[in-house]
């Protein structure tokens with residue numbers, strides 16, 4: 001899948017520039033997210049949707065050197081937003097909601 005988009009970036013001289021880019025698949029074959037916020041949203045959604053045990057599953061997001069976009073990773077320290085949501089019980093709430101939503105869909 002190839003799509004064309006635009007992205008703001010800061011040039012070496014510190015000026016904000018608009019880049020037109022052809023979005024290609026990253027060589028890591030990981031799903032790409034244009035911004036850190038989008039990647040964090042996906043990370044939190046994934047944690048709420050699937051049951052991960054212990055150290056399994058994605059815990060953080062990082063900016064990729066290859067494609068310049070963000071990916072999820074199971075390596076490293078847990079993302080601050082994710083750990084906040086877990087501490088606040090939001091992930092469990094979301095899990096519960098997804099569980100019942102799935103049940104309703106199956107009927």
Ligand SMILES: [Zn+2]
Pocket residue numbers: 026027028064065066067068069071
């Ligand atoms: Zn990449």
